[in-house]
Amino acid sequence: MKPKLALYWAASCGGCEIAVVDVEEHILTIADFFDIVLWPVAMDFKYKDVEAMPDGEITLCLFNGSIRNSENEHMAKLLRAKSKVLVAFGSCAQEGCIPGLANLFTKQQIWDYVYKQSPSTVNESGIFPQPINKMPEGTIEIPTMWDTVKPLNQVVDVDYYVPGCPPQSDQILNVVVAVIDILKNGQPLPPKGTILGAGDKTCCDECGRERKEKKIKKFVRPHEIIPNPKECLMDQGIVCCGPATRSGCGAKCTAVNVPCRGCYGPPPDCLDPGAKMISALSSVIDASEPEEIDSILATLTDPVGTFYRFNLAASILGRGQMEVRKQS
Amino acid sequence: MSSEASGDKKLVNLTIDGRSVEIEKNSTVLQAAHKLGIEIPTLCHVDWMEPYGACRLCSVEVIKGKRRRLVTACNYPVSDRIVIETINDRIRRVRAMIIELLLGRSSNVPLLQELGKQYGVEKSRFGEGTEGCILCGLCTRVCDEIVGVGAIAMDGRGIKRRVATPYDEESKTCIACGACAAVCPTGYIKVIDDTRTEKGVPLEFPTGPTTSIYVKTLQSVPKVPVIDVESCIKMQTGGCGVCATYCEPGAINYNQKPEEIEVDVGQILISTGFQTIDLKKFAQYGYGRLDNVYSALEFERMLNATGPTGSQVVLKNGQEPRAVGIIHCIGSRDENHHRYCSRVCCMYALKMAHLIKDRTKAAVYQFYIDMRAFGKGYEEFYHRLLDEGVTMIRGKAAEVVEAGWGQRDEGVLLIRAEDTLIGKFREIPVDMVVLCAAMEPQHDADEVGRLFSISRSPDGFFLERHPKLDPTSTMTDGIYLAGACQSPKDIPDSVAQAQGAAARILQLISRGYVEVDPIRAEVVEELCGGCRMCNNLCPYGAIEFVLDKKISRVNDALCKGCGTCVAACPAGAITGKGFTNAQIMAEIDGLFAKPTQGAKA
Numbered sequence: 001m002k003p004k005l006a007l008y009w010a011a012s013c014g015g016c017e018i019a020v021v022d023v024e025e026h027i028l029t030i031a032d033f034f035d036i037v038l039w040p041v042a043m044d045f046k047y048k049d050v051e052a053m054p055d056g057e058i059t060l061c062l063f064n065g066s067i068r069n070s071e072n073e074h075m076a077k078l079l080r081a082k083s084k085v086l087v088a089f090g091s092c093a094q095e096g097c098i099p100g101l102a103n104l105f106t107k108q109q110i111w112d113y114v115y116k117q118s119p120s121t122v123n124e125s126g127i128f129p130q131p132i133n134k135m136p137e138g139t140i141e142i143p144t145m146w147d148t149v150k151p152l153n154q155v156v157d158v159d160y161y162v163p164g165c166p167p168q169s170d171q172i173l174n175v176v177v178a179v180i181d182i183l184k185n186g187q188p189l190p191p192k193g194t195i196l197g198a199g200d201k202t203c204c205d206e207c208g209r210e211r212k213e214k215k216i217k218k219f220v221r222p223h224e225i226i227p228n229p230k231e232c233l234m235d236q237g238i239v240c241c242g243p244a245t246r247s248g249c250g251a252k253c254t255a256v257n258v259p260c261r262g263c264y265g266p267p268p269d270c271l272d273p274g275a276k277m278i279s280a281l282s283s284v285i286d287a288s289e290p291e292e293i294d295s296i297l298a299t300l301t302d303p304v305g306t307f308y309r310f311n312l313a314a315s316i317l318g319r320g321q322m323e324v325r326k327q328s
Numbered sequence: 329m330s331s332e333a334s335g336d337k338k339l340v341n342l343t344i345d346g347r348s349v350e351i352e353k354n355s356t357v358l359q360a361a362h363k364l365g366i367e368i369p370t371l372c373h374v375d376w377m378e379p380y381g382a383c384r385l386c387s388v389e390v391i392k393g394k395r396r397r398l399v400t401a402c403n404y405p406v407s408d409r410i411v412i413e414t415i416n417d418r419i420r421r422v423r424a425m426i427i428e429l430l431l432g433r434s435s436n437v438p439l440l441q442e443l444g445k446q447y448g449v450e451k452s453r454f455g456e457g458t459e460g461c462i463l464c465g466l467c468t469r470v471c472d473e474i475v476g477v478g479a480i481a482m483d484g485r486g487i488k489r490r491v492a493t494p495y496d497e498e499s500k501t502c503i504a505c506g507a508c509a510a511v512c513p514t515g516y517i518k519v520i521d522d523t524r525t526e527k528g529v530p531l532e533f534p535t536g537p538t539t540s541i542y543v544k545t546l547q548s549v550p551k552v553p554v555i556d557v558e559s560c561i562k563m564q565t566g567g568c569g570v571c572a573t574y575c576e577p578g579a580i581n582y583n584q585k586p587e588e589i590e591v592d593v594g595q596i597l598i599s600t601g602f603q604t605i606d607l608k609k610f611a612q613y614g615y616g617r618l619d620n621v622y623s624a625l626e627f628e629r630m631l632n633a634t635g636p637t638g639s640q641v642v643l644k645n646g647q648e649p650r651a652v653g654i655i656h657c658i659g660s661r662d663e664n665h666h667r668y669c670s671r672v673c674c675m676y677a678l679k680m681a682h683l684i685k686d687r688t689k690a691a692v693y694q695f696y697i698d699m700r701a702f703g704k705g706y707e708e709f710y711h712r713l714l715d716e717g718v719t720m721i722r723g724k725a726a727e728v729v730e731a732g733w734g735q736r737d738e739g740v741l742l743i744r745a746e747d748t749l750i751g752k753f754r755e756i757p758v759d760m761v762v763l764c765a766a767m768e769p770q771h772d773a774d775e776v777g778r779l780f781s782i783s784r785s786p787d788g789f790f791l792e793r794h795p796k797l798d799p800t801s802t803m804t805d806g807i808y809l810a811g812a813c814q815s816p817k818d819i820p821d822s823v824a825q826a827q828g829a830a831a832r833i834l835q836l837i838s839r840g841y842v843e844v845d846p847i848r849a850e851v852v853e854e855l856c857g858g859c860r861m862c863n864n865l866c867p868y869g870a871i872e873f874v875l876d877k878k879i880s881r882v883n884d885a886l887c888k889g890c891g892t893c894v895a896a897c898p899a900g901a902i903t904g905k906g907f908t909n910a911q912i913m914a915e916i917d918g919l920f921a922k923p924t925q926g927a928k929a
Contacts, residue, residue, distance in 0.1 A: 202857030202899040205878070213863040213873075234859070243859035244898035269855055269909055270900035280861045283896035 005034035010065030071143035096313020103319030165263035171197035198248030372464035379403035476567030649759035659766030847889030855901035
């Protein structure tokens with residue numbers, strides 16, 4: 001009997017699914033080795049099929065997306081129970097990713113904007129989604145949205161992580177090939193919690209740009225200058241999160257003049273990459289007078305979105321303050 | 329003179345006044361005579377210029393067989409087996425005539441008068457001219473041969489012959505070196521020195537060098553002279569070189585170039601000293617504006633035996649002052665400038681008062697805030713000064729002004745001050761004012777501090793590791809402090825601190841190894857991505873970038889474990905040994921752990 005493979009998407013954009021498909025013809029090797037039992041984006045299996053399985057029936061589950069509503073949580077718990085190995089696949093499952101930025105607001109603030117205040121919305125009667133809608137035809141149930149977006153490991157026990165937004169296809173293939181190898185040859189699994197499909201150094205290690213001693217006089221956004229393609233972007237004043245981001249992606253962004261935004265997550269000994277970036281950058285601001293420091297900092301737009309773009313939900317703070325947000 | 333240049337070392341033997349002497353061929357008779365210690369009078373000759381033979385005073389007789397001939401010793405070359413007589417009746421008669429002729433032109437020259445006495449010429453039959461110049465040509469030759477400028481030359485012939493500049497106009501090529509005046513045997517040529525008054529008292533007291541070759545200070549170690557390249561004629565024109573001809577051991581080397589020398593050392597003692605506050609900031613005391621207002625350092629030069637006045641206390645008009653006021657605390661203990669006490673002024677002011685009392689009849693007034701006689705023997709010295717009759721006025725002087733317009737008041741200065749002991753405002757007339765300028769950090773202390781990674785205290789002086797327990801070392805290992813660069817201090821304190829620092833340095837040298845604290849930062853090579861964020865953060869310069877590995881590395885010997893780089897490393901690749909993330913998190917976990925059964929919460 002073939003080992004069973006499940007792929008699931010919770011709160012995510014679908015990019016991780018595309019990345020899986022991006023392994024091209026190797027998908028056939030995967031389909032050949034595994035018996036795919038759940039893959040909502042590509043195959044027609046129902047939740048009840050999974051619910052009917054005995055616990056531990058699924059050999060490997062690649063779970064992408066963060067947990068932001070009752071359905072996400074249900075499926076996370078269900079797949080945890082049914083899977084021998086649960087992998088938080090992609091940045092959303094690993095650390096909350098872009099959906100995690102919703103943690104800067106409360107659910108009510110988000111709903112107010114989306115269903116009332118946004119310029120393209122007309123909702124005069126003030127209708128908001130309800131979990132249970134009784135209709136003449138029957139009752140419609142939709143998932144309940146939580147206040148806080150959580151990465152997978154804040155909800156269930158996670159065995160391994162594959163970082164990236166999305167994980168790079170070559171790295172996905174490496175991981176799957178390694179898993180197939182382990183299963184075929186009966187080798188021991190890596191220790192629990194291991195980050196698969198990534199390196200131990202930082203993005204800088206893979207970036208070919210020449211770096212100098214850092215001295216920042218002014219921050220610029222990528223559209224404001226034409227960067228020198230050979231020099232470190234940070235040396236040119238563009239905030240690049242490469243120094244606080246795990247290697248493994250091949251530094252594809254910086255190769256085309258786009259600064260690293262940090263999707264591969266924190267390097268091994270880094271608890272909170274956003275805080276680390278703030279600490280590092282504040283150390284290399286080249287100013288002596290308080291006013292000068294202020295004027296340099298004023299050139300830095302959207303610090304939270306820049307430093308915590310992928311990591312906010314998994315960071316030490318995890319979210320914005322509920323109370324203060326409500327008052328504002 | 330030319331014997332060395334020709335390289336001809338062949339020796340000749342000759343007899344002078346019956347004594348035989350062996351000397352190199354190409355020498356002159358004068359040199360041979362000098363070798364024997366025989367004096368021959370000269371007027372136009374110096375050893376360091378080519379012989380000229382102008383004055384003929386060195387005339388001697390050469391005897392070859394039966395033939396006797398008068399020649400000038402200064403430029404007559406020696407030859408083998410000649411016989412010379414340097415003095416006899418004929419020579420005496422000839423020299424007397426020469427002197428008489430010269431006296432006829434310049435009877436007022438003491439040098440000639442002295443020679444006249446020696447040769448029995450009381451009065452010249454050729455008149456009593458007062459020209460002053462004896463046409464020796466030393467001045468024109470030194471200007472041409474040595475200085476290489478040629479600003480003066482001989483003009484006219486016969487009795488019209490004289491030293492002159494071209495067209496008798498002010499020379500455009502003269503560099504005012506003063507060599508002509510220095511070499512003139514009669515004092516005919518004078519340098520117009522606008523740095524001195526008519527009475528020869530310097531207008532200013534240079535505290536720096538006044539010649540092109542000088543010994544930096546009398547206390548220099550090593551005490552050797554240096555050449556000021558900017559003003560040395562040899563360096564500028566290639567001429568002169570007189571100092572080399574005077575230096576017997578031949579120690580003067582014009583070919584030395586300034587060079588930077590790199591020395592590997594394990595420890596450094598910083599003793600860069602202090603500077604005094606710019607007294608021109610204190611317009612109320614008139615420094616630089618009023619005559620006879622001096623800084624203490626300038627006055628110290630005046631008191632110095634090798635100083636410009638030869639230790640005499642004189643006013644610019646050449647007279648002795650009747651009263652001298654010494655004003656303490658200029659810029660020290662002053663909210664507008666330096667709050668600290670400069671510590672040395674009270675005692676040197678007392679010393680100056682003592683020396684003024686010793687050398688003149690002047691009254692001395694000390695304007696002080698508090699008399700700080702803190703060192704060994706200082707209080708005793710203060711009381712001795714009180715017994716010597718120095719007037720102490722407790723109160724800081726407000727200003728120094730010129731007194732009145734009357735002739736009687738000319739040059740008199742008034743010191744206006746509050747006398748806090750009698751609660752009265754006073755005006756004290758003095759002839760001379762000495763200002764005790766505050767000691768302050770060197771102007772480049774900031775730069776030096778950064779170079780050695782040492783901090784400065786709020787007063788700007790270098791910061792010691794601990795004011796009481798470790799006053800000689802700094803927060804940077806191997807860097808020590810001594811003297812006024814650390815705080816204002818007098819000589820005994822500076823010496824004590826320097827000896828303490830030297831002992832600390834020797835302690836490490838004799839031990840031969842360095843103990844370092846185990847708390848160090850460490851770059852985990854497997855994690856470092858080489859972003860170089862940390863590279864210029866380290867206050868101790870302990871982080872280097874390893875180019876071939878593209879990672880940063882911490883130098884264990886330099887690192888102090890301050891943790892700046894640990895906090896800054898965005899990759900978390902730098903850890904503090906003993907304070908790793910894992911350790912800190914474990915401690916936090918321990919703090920928040922639920923108490924185990926049996927343990928009290």
